[in-house]
C-alpha cells in the first residue's frame with residue numbers, strides 16, 4: 001500500500017469499533033467537539049465551527065496516519081458508524097521510547113466505561129506495534145474521571161507537575177501518570193500491577 005494511504009488497522013472490542021477518521025466524520029464529531037463541558041480539562045478548545053473539526057481530521061489525524069502513527073482513533077459504538085470521541089497514543093519522546101495516551105468521549109457517553117474499553121484495545125495494539133518502554137498520561141488537576149480511567153488501565157500516579165501548564169490564562173497543576181511495558185503485560189493478562197498508589 002502507498003504510504004499516504006496507510007491507515008490504522010480497525011480494532012474491535014465488546015461494544016466498540018475503533019477506526020481511522022475520515023472526512024465524513026466531521027459533522028457528527030463536531031456535534032460533540034463543540035461542547036465546552038468536554039473541553040473543560042483538555043488542551044484543545046471546543047470547536048466553534050465544522051471547519052475546526054475538519055481541520056482536526058485533515059491537519060491532525062491524516063498527518064499522523066501519513067507518519068505511520070495509529071493515532072487518533074475514532075471511537076464508535078458498534079454498529080453505529082458515527083464517532084463519539086477519540087483516543088490514541090503518540091510519541092512524547094521517541095528517543096526515550098516514551099509515548100503518551102490521550103482520549104475524550106462525548107458527554108452523553110460518560111460513565112459507561114467506554115474510554116477504558118477503547119484505551120485497553122489501543123494499548124494492546126500500540127505496545128506491540130511501537131514497542132514503547134513507557135506510556136505516560138497527563139491529567140489537569142480536578143479531572144477525577146480521567147484519573148479513574150488511568151487507574152483502571154493500570155497506570156500509576158507519579159506526582160504533580162505544579163503550575164506546569166499555562167492554559168486559558170491560568171497556570172494549571174498537571175498530574176503525571178505512567179504505565180511501563182512490563183506492567184502492561186500484567187494488566188493485559190488480568191494480573192494486578194504491583195501498586196496503583198502515588199509514590200512518595
Ligand SMILES: CC(C)(COP(=O)(O)OP(=O)(O)OC[C@H]1O[C@@H](n2cnc3c(N)ncnc32)[C@H](O)[C@@H]1OP(=O)(O)O)[C@@H](O)C(=O)NCCC(=O)NCCS
Pocket residue numbers: 037038039041042103104105106109110111112113114115116138139140143144145146148149
Ligand atoms: C474523562 C473521560 C475520558 C472518562 O471517560 P468515561 O468513559 O466516562 O470513563 P468511565 O465510564 O470509565 O468512568 C470513569 C470513572 O469516572 C467517573 N465519572 C464519569 N464521569 C464523571 C464526571 N463527570 N465526574 C466525576 N466522575 C465521573 C465514573 O463514575 C467512573 O468512576 P468509577 O470507576 O469509580 O465508577 C470522559 O469523561 C471525557 O471524555 N471527558 C472529557 C474529555 C477529557 O477530560 N479527556 C481526558 C483529558 S486527560
